[in-house]
Amino acid sequence: PPPPPPPPPPPEVGLFTHIQQQVATEISQANTHPAKLFGFVGACCNWFLGLSAIYDASNKGAEVISLKMTVVMLCYSTLFGRWAGWAVTPRNYILAGSHIFNVICQANQLRRCLEYKVANGGEAAKAEVQELATKAAIGGAIVTAAVVFSKNIKAVVAPIGPAYLSSAGGPFTIHPWPPVTKLMISGASMLELDRPTDKISLSQYSALTLTGAIFSRYGLVVTPINYPLTSVNVLLFASSAWHLGRKIKADYL
Numbered sequence: 004p005p006p007p008p009p010p011p012p013p014p015e016v017g018l019f020t021h022i023q024q025q026v027a028t029e030i031s032q033a034n035t036h037p038a039k040l041f042g043f044v045g046a047c048c049n050w051f052l053g054l055s056a057i058y059d060a061s062n063k064g065a066e067v068i069s070l071k072m073t074v075v076m077l078c079y080s081t082l083f084g085r086w087a088g089w090a091v092t093p094r095n096y097i098l099a100g101s102h103i104f105n106v107i108c109q110a111n112q113l114r115r116c117l118e119y120k121v122a123n124g125g126e127a128a129k130a131e132v133q134e135l136a137t138k139a140a141i142g143g144a145i146v147t148a149a150v151v152f153s154k155n156i157k158a159v160v161a162p163i164g165p166a167y168l169s170s171a172g173g174p175f176t177i178h179p180w181p182p183v184t185k186l187m188i189s190g191a192s193m194l195e196l197d198r199p200t201d202k203i204s205l206s207q208y209s210a211l212t213l214t215g216a217i218f219s220r221y222g223l224v225v226t227p228i229n230y231p232l233t234s235v236n237v238l239l240f241a242s243s244a245w246h247l248g249r250k251i252k253a254d255y256l
Contacts, residue, residue, distance in 0.1 A: 215240030
């Protein structure tokens with residue numbers, strides 16, 4: 004008799020089922036290795052970035068919002084959300100979700116900040132907003148051009164440059180850029196080292212200090228050790244802790 008037919012392939016699961024399964028796997032494997040533990044805890048704590056923005060929007064006036072930090076946070080979470088949810092395997096939906104959530108929350112903070120500056124800041128504030136819009140337009144044009152023509156640029160420079168340029172994690176991919184935006188967060192903090200303490204967000208800098216500390220450790224327990232990731236997070240921790248300490252000292256000590 005002929006052999007029996009092979010069993011039918013398992014049905015494809017839907018997107019939401021796939022996300023649920025992946026999140027369940029991340030939770031169940033969180034305590035199997037220090038890298039997975041710190042990665043999982045860091046991804047969960049990253050939700051505090053968006054939650055801090057919601058808290059500030061609900062309880063604080065728009066005058067406490069840092070325009071520089073809000074714009075940088077938008078860039079940071081946009082790239083990290085794209086990276087964690089689409090560019091890596093397996094996809095880290097907890098981390099991606101936290102960044103997508105933060106993009107929404109920071110966009111609302113940006114709206115509040117711009118409305119406040121235009122309504123109350125006079126001509127100087129309007130000039131600042133216009134300058135920001137110009138820089139954003141230029142930056143957007145540069146990024147768009149880089150993405151559109153990345154293959155052409157890569158074809159020209161890769162043969163004459165180091166192998167890293169054409170590697171799967173090279174500069175013509177998304178992978179090296181999310182840590183760069185985290186470095187930009189530290190830069191935004193350092194540009195405002197003398198920011199008045201009444202305009203420092205306690206919730207935001209608590210969240211940034213926490214995530215900086217966790218991912219500093221994460222970079223040291225992954226294989227291979229990721230010193231660049233640890234470095235940018237140590238800087239993030241230090242710059243955020245500076246503002247957090249100033250805020251606590253001014254308000255509670």
